[in-house]
Amino acid sequence: MAIKKSSTKPTSLSQAETDAAGGPDRFESTFLEHWPRVYALLRRLVGDDAEAQDLALEAFMRLYQQPPMEDDQLNVGGWLHRVATNLGLNAIRGWKRRQRYELESGKLDLSENHPASPAELYASAEERQRVRTILGQMESRQAQILILRHSGLKYQEIAAALGVSVTSIGTLLGRAEGEFEKRYRAAFDEKG
């Protein structure tokens, strides 16, 4: 698992809001604490390293400039994860609309991974592209919950990120997994 979870506790939002407004040093610590997870999540999601960096920086820029209002309900980590997954999913959808991603993605992925054989190499690049296509087609919240859970977030963290109750995560996650598989089969199995 390439995603390394941050061991520190999430910073409270009201603190980050103060940070963003007046204390660059404290914003810095928030940034340093959350950067690895946010960046890694986007790296997983969009594949392209430069784009992942750019989107992650954009997520932090939004935190700095437009801290969320509901500071008693959400924490900074949750907010960042929501914004980051949204940015990433929208990027995927953008590629799809421009109909040029597919080709590039295959090339990119081929060049940066080192599986055992050319066949495996091709298979994993194609699979990756399929997964992204399906995530891009799904309803945002369903795609987000899949990405967050399978990036190793706890239910409580996912609930904070999506602004839903922690008791609803099991139901939402189960549905999202079912929906993902249904769409995946519909899109690719027949072509098998």
Next chain:
Amino acid sequence: MNTHLDDGSLRAYLDKELGDSAAQEEAARHIAGCPACQERLKEAAARSRLAGQRLAFLAPTPETLSLQAHPAYTQFKHRLNQTKEKPMLQKIFRLRTLFAGLAVALILVIALSIPSGFAWAGQFLGLFRVQQVTVVPIDPTGLMALRGNSAVGQQISQLLAQSINFDQKPGKAQSVSSAAQASQAAGFSVRLPASEQAQPALLMQPGASFSFTVDRARAQALLDEAGRTDLVLPQSLDKETMSVTIPNSVTASYGVCPSLAGDMSSLGSNGRRYADCVVLAEMPSPTVHTPPDVDVQKLAEMGLEFTGMTAAEAQAYTASIDWTSSLVIPLPKNAATYEKVTVDGVTGMLIQRPADDAPEFALVWVKDGIIYTIGGLGSNSPRAIAMANSLQ
């Protein structure tokens, strides 16, 4: 436990996330004695495993995570500084004082083409209580020539900055989560399009109010220095104060959008990424109070002349516009096309800036005292019209 576990609880049970350990154990006991639940658990586990396997394909190899936190923060600070190091004039412009609800239209269409301060001044003189939208095509050649004269530009910037006195500075934009919350925070009824499936990113930009006191001598000196000795400001203008109130505004961003509070003018090639971004902005009409003896029409005429119109053209235009109720958008000739369109039950303006690499558009209309703008990159104007017609 006698009741069966629902699908959500089974899924949480798989992840050992069913609350505390007692809840996990109780669920385990029930499942042990319930073949039906065992069957459903097996199905949920299979689904979860399959999704996990597929999503695992996304995992990057560790060496590709090339940007560590500290260098990333250095990059972040660099980006932040880029957005901060802007001349005062641009800051005023981007504060969305006068343009609050029109940020999109102005930034995308006008700022790219003419020095913002002049557009700003034109607006300032023209705005009372907006009921309709009018476009004035201007020839920006005169302004372009002035652009090279940075000394004059700086002085204009300084004069504007020193002439403005904020009663209420525009506060920081805040994220809001729903139309209801946006309406509550902004103090007017925010409408969102039914034609869009996705949830927009909603921002409430607090309003501002300021007054502007004319220093006639300095303004005239600047005109002279800019080579426009033919334009003579009325003596009566000196020390006149106009006050401007900008209400709260709300923007709803759909798709991947650049940060509105950030620097939109330097998108450059990044613009392509935002091809699917569409931003809807809503703001009640700003109000402008001018002393009764200020001849707004005359000033507007001078403003238009300043941009390069002949005196006769300027006169003809100003006579055709009701300056007390029109939102006047100065649009550089050749840089954009505009047409009247019927949207939301009223007449609006669709402004399009065709460009091979990054076309832009802005749809502007006024309904029931609220100014609406939908803007974006790309050729999404049909989408904007559908949005405008489905506001609710």
